Amino acid sequence: MTRTCRCLNCIIPPHLLRKLLESDNRQVRQAALNTLLNSARLRGQRSLRATLGIGLSAAPTDGRRSIFDCQNSTWLPDAVLARTEQGEASADISVNRAFDGLGVTRAFYREVLDRNSIDDHGMRLDGYVHYGASYNNAFWDGQQMVFGDGDGVMFTDFTSSLDVIGHELTHGMTEHVAGLEYRNQSGALNESMSDVFGSLVKQWSLEQTAEEADWLIGTEVFTPGIEADALRSMKAPGTAYDNATFGKDPQPDHMSKFVHLPDTEEGDNGGVHINSGIPNKAFYLTATGVGGFAWEAPALIWYEALKASGPATEFQEFADKTYLMAGELYRIGSVEQQAVLAAWREVGIRISGVTATQRRGRRRATTTGDGNSHEGDTLAVLARQIETLSSQVAALTKEVGTLKRKRVATEPGLPASSCPGNSRSARSENS
Known part of the structure; x- marks a missing residue:
């Protein structure tokens, strides 16, 4: 170098x-x-x-x-x-x-x-x-x-x-x-x-x-x-x-x-x-936000961010790197990443690409009043989203089936068995 x-x-x-x-x-x-x-x-x-x-x-x-x-x-x-x-x-x-x-x-x-x-x-x-x-x-x-x-x-x-x-x-x-x-x-x-x-x-x-x-x-x-x-x-x-x-x-x-x-x-x-x-205070806030020994997670996050930096790296870029490294090392949305996010915000630096809505949502999704993990609520939200998507896919499949049956009815020469809706009756007649 x-x-x-x-x-x-x-x-x-x-x-x-x-x-x-x-x-x-x-x-x-x-x-x-x-x-x-x-x-x-x-x-x-x-x-x-x-x-x-x-x-x-x-x-x-x-x-x-x-x-x-x-x-x-x-x-x-x-x-x-x-x-x-x-x-x-x-x-x-x-x-x-x-x-x-x-x-x-x-x-x-x-x-x-x-x-x-x-x-x-x-x-x-x-x-x-x-x-x-x-x-x-x-x-x-x-x-x-x-x-x-x-x-x-x-x-x-x-x-x-x-x-x-x-x-x-x-x-x-x-x-x-x-x-x-x-x-x-x-x-x-x-x-x-x-x-x-x-x-x-x-x-x-x-x-x-x-x-x-x-x-x-x-x-x-x-x-x-x-x-x-x-x-x-x-x-x-x-x-x-x-x-x-x-x-x-x-x-x-x-x-x-x-x-x-x-x-x-x-x-x-x-x-x-x-x-x-300014960055000194950000590290202190990260360390106390994570808790325990500062030479563990906070030190490794800062060290990896340093390794990803170059000669002209400034505060904003370094802050963004610490946030990304916290996610890579300890999982996106982890306590460590949230501590990094909050620390830089408190010294007046907003992590790039993280909106105010995302920050509020992550705070609600990751912590309760006593500081305990709220991962169960996050998983529940994801499960509801998946259930909604599944219902939408099922409704769409049903609609496609209806359209195919109508096409069979209006186009002579097509066998009834080609219609997905008639497959059960076709198998019955051949049995």
């Missing part, structure tokens, strides 16, 4: 870092500036690698993990190997957390999605910790996962959040599966896929149901002194934080609130970290 996503996929959106440039704290301002400058340089490097085809393939290793220590340098080739699959645990907690996080995500891909690492061909998993000095981000650059330590004032060590690790590695999976362009709606879907599977990795590791999960992304990356729940809330986009430092969480939860931003670096490539709140 041709890869069209040549971006640097960072967990901290640029609008938060730019807010820190206004801080009264000189250390915070400098850390934010260094992070933005380093990120711009890395984006250029990745774009060049992708253009030249450098590092796009490697020998499969069944997802072998290697963790490197950058020792606060930003030059990855000088990083020191700190832990491998064959080695013992490190004395460095960041090394161990990165190693374990890569392992949990790899296991999730294998056991839940039946996928062999990021590319489904055993791609090696390399992680780099202690990147730069006070680097306020973590990112996937197309080849490896890189973690900053944070500035210690606003952000802490980014290896501390499992869903951040799952989020970033999923950018790699999305690139290999669909190549969603990192701009506008397709880019917001790209970000949403990472939030979805990042959250699911955490839920799976904790064995949480959809109702038990917090649906927050990156709760651990803020320092204790920052009044913020997380970077994003999938359950309630727009409520993850609201403070003087970062302002109010700008994520929308409905298409009527879609944020139109320029397709530039300053505009977050058309608001990819912002408008991802």
Whole structure:
């Protein structure tokens, strides 16, 4: 597949870092500036690698993990190997957390999605910790996962959040599966896929149901002194934080609130970290609508829809694909398909080809007040329809018979036995 996503996929959106440039704290301002400058340089490097085809393939290793220590340098080739699959645990907690996080995500891909690492061909998993000095981000650059330590004032060590690790590695999976362009709606879907599977990795590791999960992304990356729940809330986009430092969480939860931003670096490539709140909410609603573990039916529906997507897939097309995949995987009109339909409708997206009458009819046919299946009523309706059709066919057959008898009576030379209505008397006379 041709890869069209040549971006640097960072967990901290640029609008938060730019807010820190206004801080009264000189250390915070400098850390934010260094992070933005380093990120711009890395984006250029990745774009060049992708253009030249450098590092796009490697020998499969069944997802072998290697963790490197950058020792606060930003030059990855000088990083020191700190832990491998064959080695013992490190004395460095960041090394161990990165190693374990890569392992949990790899296991999730294998056991839940039946996928062999990021590319489904055993791609090696390399992680780099202690990147730069006070680097306020973590990112996937197309080849490896890189973690900053944070500035210690606003952000802490980014290896501390499992869903951040799952989020970033999923950018790699999305690139290999669909190549969603990192701009506008397709880019917001790209970000949403990472939030979805990042959250699911955490839920799976904790064995949480959809109702038990917090649906927050990156709760651990803020320092204790920052009044913020997380970077994003999938359950309630727009409520993850609201403070003087970062302002109010700008994520929308409905298409009527879609944020139109320029397709530039300053505009977050058309608001990819912002408008991802809409499909995020749709997944949360689907998961809670289905109930149980979100990494089961909801995850498989989203994964199959991703596999059916392409670089330019937008919200409407993806919503339609999830609805179709739910029907294919779990039966048309199933609880899973109805949960998908209702979830997208609640965020302002109507599934294509499903009329209001069909939606109302399906709701009546599939659920009762207590949420139980109403399949018996649906079958009864079908049985009545079949009975009506049978009666109509019988009446039509009788009418055809009458017409044939009239034709026999008016056309001399035709034997009476040729008339279906006289067959019984003809057999009697010959007996």
